[in-house]
Amino acid sequence: MLEFKDSKSMQRFRKLKANNAERIISVLAKKYGISYVNLTNVSINTDALRLISEETARATKIAGFEIKGRKIYLAVISPFPEEIQMEIEKLKAKKYEVVLFMASEKSLEKAWSRYGDISYAVKTEKGVIDISSIEIEDVLNDLKNIDSAKKIIDQALASTKSYRISKVIELILYSADALGASDIHIEPEEKNCRLRFRVDGILTNITFLDLQTYNRILSRIKITSGMKLNIKQSAQDGRFSIKMKESKLEIRVSSVPNPYGESIVLRLLDPDSISVSIEHLGMFSYFREIMQEQIKRPNGMILNTGPTGSGKSTTLFAFLKKIQNPSIKIMTIENPVEYHVPGIVQTQVNREKGYGFSEGLRAALRQDPDVVMIGEIRDKETANVSANAALTGHLVLSTLHTNSAAASFSRILDLGVNPKILSTAVNLIIAQRLVRRLCTHCKRETSFIEIDGKTREILEKVYDGIGDIEKKTGEKILKEKIFEPAGCEKCNNTGYRGRVGVFEAILMDNKLEEILKTSPTEKEIKEGTKHQNILFLKEDAVLKVLNGTTSTEEIFRVIDFY
Numbered sequence: 001m002l003e004f005k006d007s008k009s010m011q012r013f014r015k016l017k018a019n020n021a022e023r024i025i026s027v028l029a030k031k032y033g034i035s036y037v038n039l040t041n042v043s044i045n046t047d048a049l050r051l052i053s054e055e056t057a058r059a060t061k062i063a064g065f066e067i068k069g070r071k072i073y074l075a076v077i078s079p080f081p082e083e084i085q086m087e088i089e090k091l092k093a094k095k096y097e098v099v100l101f102m103a104s105e106k107s108l109e110k111a112w113s114r115y116g117d118i119s120y121a122v123k124t125e126k127g128v129i130d131i132s133s134i135e136i137e138d139v140l141n142d143l144k145n146i147d148s149a150k151k152i153i154d155q156a157l158a159s160t161k162s163y164r165i166s167k168v169i170e171l172i173l174y175s176a177d178a179l180g181a182s183d184i185h186i187e188p189e190e191k192n193c194r195l196r197f198r199v200d201g202i203l204t205n206i207t208f209l210d211l212q213t214y215n216r217i218l219s220r221i222k223i224t225s226g227m228k229l230n231i232k233q234s235a236q237d238g239r240f241s242i243k244m245k246e247s248k249l250e251i252r253v254s255s256v257p258n259p260y261g262e263s264i265v266l267r268l269l270d271p272d273s274i275s276v277s278i279e280h281l282g283m284f285s286y287f288r289e290i291m292q293e294q295i296k297r298p299n300g301m302i303l304n305t306g307p308t309g310s311g312k313s314t315t316l317f318a319f320l321k322k323i324q325n326p327s328i329k330i331m332t333i334e335n336p337v338e339y340h341v342p343g344i345v346q347t348q349v350n351r352e353k354g355y356g357f358s359e360g361l362r363a364a365l366r367q368d369p370d371v372v373m374i375g376e377i378r379d380k381e382t383a384n385v386s387a388n389a390a391l392t393g394h395l396v397l398s399t400l401h402t403n404s405a406a407a408s409f410s411r412i413l414d415l416g417v418n419p420k421i422l423s424t425a426v427n428l429i430i431a432q433r434l435v436r437r438l439c440t441h442c443k444r445e446t447s448f449i450e451i452d453g454k455t456r457e458i459l460e461k462v463y464d465g466i467g468d469i470e471k472k473t474g475e476k477i478l479k480e481k482i483f484e485p486a487g488c489e490k491c492n493n494t495g496y497r498g499r500v501g502v503f504e505a506i507l508m509d510n511k512l513e514e515i516l517k518t519s520p521t522e523k524e525i526k527e528g529t530k531h532q533n534i535l536f537l538k539e540d541a542v543l544k545v546l547n548g549t550t551s552t553e554e555i556f557r558v559i560d561f562y
Contacts, residue, residue, distance in 0.1 A: 020102045021104045028078075029102035034317070036073055037101040039065055044114045047329075048072055051096075052087060054115040060084050061110035063103075075103035075111060106109055114387045129375045146197070149175040153195070153207055160486075165216045169427050173242055177249060177268060179492070182309075185269070188214055188261035199492070200436045200499050211261075218262060225253040233257050252338065256262040274339040278318045281311075282500035282549070284473045287534065289432075290505065298370075300427035301390040303377070305400040306406045311434045311501055312399045313338075316373055319397060320344065328370040333360035334515045335375050349375070358382040365389055374398040383415040390425040404537065405506040406525040409516060414536065423513040430505045431537060434557045435550045436496035442488035443495065443548065448480055458561050462542045472533050500549055502559065504537045 010173075022038055048064035049057075053071060057063050061077035062084055072091055077083050079100055088098050101200075143149055153175060156168045172195065176184050181197040183541035186209075188194075193214035195206045209217070222229055225238030238253040238520070241524040243555060251270040255262045278288060295417050302319070304312040317339070320330055324343055335349040347364065350355050357374055358381040366370055376381050377398045390396045402408045408429045412422055448456065461480050470476045485495020506512070526536070535543070541555040557562075 001289070002008070006237065014104075021106060022072070025102050025104045025107075032079060033103070034523055035063070035099075035101045037103050037107070038072075039063070039075055039103055039107040039110045042066075044111050046114055046202040049111060049114055051091065054112065057108075057115075059114055060087060061105060061108055063108050064089055065101075065111050070303060071098055073097060073099050073101060075101045077103070077105060077107060077108065083229070095170055106251055125425075126378045129368070133395060143175055143178050145489055146179060146206070147422065147492075149179060149197075150206055152388060157207070157213065165213065165220060169215070169217055169220055172206075173249075173251070173266075173268075176266075180266060180498075184266040186214065186217065186264040186266075188258065188263065190260055193261075200434070200496055201434055202494075204492075209423070214261065216435055218264060220254060220262060221266070223254070225251070228256065233263060245451065250338065265298035266315075269338045270341055272319045274314060274341070276314055278322050281315055281318055282544070283503055284535070284540070285541075286473050286546075287503055288507070290428075290507070290534070291319070292322065294507075295323050296394070296429045297395060297427060299390055299393050299395055300398045301386060301398070301407060301425050302428045302430070303398055303400055303426065304430045304432065305402045305405060306432045307401065307403075310432055311490075311499075311512050312432065315376070315430070315432060315501065316397050316399070317341065320371065320373060323371065328371070329368065330371045331364045331367060331369040332373040333364060333375060334373075344367075347449050356382070358385050361385050361389065365394070369394065369397045371397070373405065376400070377412075377415070378415040383417050387417050387421050387425040390427075391421065403431070404526075405429045406524065406529075409506075409520075409525060410522065413519075419516055423508060423516055426508050428434070428507055430503060430504055432504075433502045433537065433541075435502055435541065435554045435558050436494075436500045436501045438483055438548065438550055439488060439495055439497040440483060441490045441497075442486040443483040444486045446482055446484055448482060448546075451552070455556075459545065459552070460544055462538050462561075463546070466535065466543075473543070475547075477543050478547050479546060482552065485551055485553075495551075496554070500544065502537055502541045502544060502555070503533050503535075504540060506533070507532055 001524075002043060026036040038356065042065060045066045048067035051064050051067075060081070060083045062509060063075045064072050065075055066073035074088070074091070078084065079102070089353045119268045121502060143152060143204050150409050153168065153171050156164065156171050172184060176197050179197060179199055181199045183198040185196040185198070185203065187196070188192060188211065191211075193209040193211060195201045195209060197206055198204075220228060222238070225240045227238040235254070235256045236431045240251050240253070242251060252267040252269060254265045254267070276293065283291065304315055307311050320341070329345070330343070331347065332343045333347055333349060339344045342344065345367070347360055349360050357376065358379070360375055360501055361372065361382065372389060372394055374382065374386060374396065375398070377386055386396050386398060401409055402410050403537060408431070409422070412426075413419060460479070466472065485491040487495045491497040506525070509532070511531065512525070514531055520528070537559055538561060541550075541559050544550050545552055545555055
């Protein structure tokens with residue numbers, strides 16, 4: 001018996017044996033008048049592969065590897081066995097044109113290994129993961145909170161089945177969606193990879209992945225989202241879709257290099273999140289009435305300011321939804337277009353091709369719009385074109401990145417807008433934050449006098465500074481009690497469920513016009529607009545604590561009270 005004790009010799013022997021097998025199959029294929037294929041050098045189309053079950057494919061030594069329309073390319077170990085002929089006839093009965101190829105068993109093994117990419121997904125388009133509703137419904141029946149999501153994902157990670165990676169990815173995506181997560185964070189570390197969901201603005205640990213599993217998940221996500229596998233030392237962006245029953249969810253993917261690999265963030269773009277009406281944003285009734293008056297104006301600028309993730313775009317889309325009707329044309333310039341809204345013309349910037357916000361706005365204005373929404377004003381040119389558009393009969397909505405409504409005036413002036421134009425173009429500037437809403441099923445009532453002394457002191461100072469609350473807001477809110485988070489199954493034991501906006505706004509009026517001529521500070525603008533009787537962020541937040549909407553710890557987390 002021939003033995004190889006040298007590992008290199010063994011490798012050479014195996015390679016020689018494999019090459020001989022391929023040569024034998026290629027000779028036989030030529031003899032039988034059938035094409036030969038080496039599947040180790042061919043990209044396997046999983047839509048072709050799925051036409052025959054893995055169990056049948058392995059038992060009969062057959063594999064579909066490409067599909068073009070109704071033409072299916074089929075690799076077989078031999079064209080003669082009866083069981084193979086039966087599978088061919090089944091495909092023909094389904095109106096497929098079968099093109100036969102002969103392949104070695106090792107070659108077929110490569111195709112069979114790709115069954116792991118299919119999991120329980122059904123036919124996919126490029127950039128789309130389409131999961132069987134029956135399979136996923138079985139999973140979601142057991143998915144009630146974050147703990148159950150952890151359990152389901154950990155069970156999939158422990159599986160030894162060939163489709164483990166695909167199943168893990170699908171469960172991560174659907175668990176995140178079922179829990180209302182806005183983002184999925186996959187972050188490699190030295191010894192493992194951390195998986196986190198952002199739910200109601202807060203990141204929560206889900207589980208840890210071993211690095212081998214992380215690398216396979218990373219590759220699958222990059223392929224699906226159209227990103228390049230060989231680029232690992234620079235940032236990339238991509239996107240794909242997932243389908244379940246009648247719904248479709250867009251996923252925006254971002255990767256950045258870190259010392260241990262690539263950190264991936266998947267943003268779940270749920271169309272329902274942008275369809276929030278103005279009545280459900282969390283505005284007090286007096287504030288909502290002001291907004292409704294302003295968005296009915298035929299021209300001028302409405303700016304919304306706040307940090308990333310504070311709900312600015314959601315608010316602006318709620319405004320657009322409120323005024324949308326067949327008699328007006330609404331256009332948006334976004335980066336990127338995340339939500340497609342029927343009845344609104346949306347365009348996406350492409351900086352690589354020289355199509356930025358300012359170029360997009362100029363192009364939009366040539367389309368004769370009545371209302372234009374610009375994703376963000378961040379440079380001098382966009383600021384000036386926006387202001388001029390507001391002066392020439394257009395209602396312009398956009399966002400800024402500043403900490404308050406008052407600070408926005410300085411920001412716009414810093415961008416080079418003439419102060420005289422600013423006072424004429426701007427109608428309203430809003431600032432907003434998002435705070436978590438107390439869970440209505442488990443929130444706990446506490447007497448105001450029983451809360452922590454420092455906390456009570458801050459709340460009292462803000463409350464007393466508001467003045468006649470009922471006159472300002474049209475609502476009676478007393479300094480008697482507050483509510484605290486408790487935690488139950490319905491809110492993942494966090495005490496919170498969903499989020500609500502906290503708002504402030506400054507209207508342009510004659511007094512503010514005069515103030516702006518003096519290059520005022522943020523404090524001077526706030527003092528000079530108190531007569532408008534619009535609550536500031538701190539005041540709006542405190543009243544939402546006192547009416548039981550949110551908690552003290554939540555407003556202190558989001559807003560600077562010190």
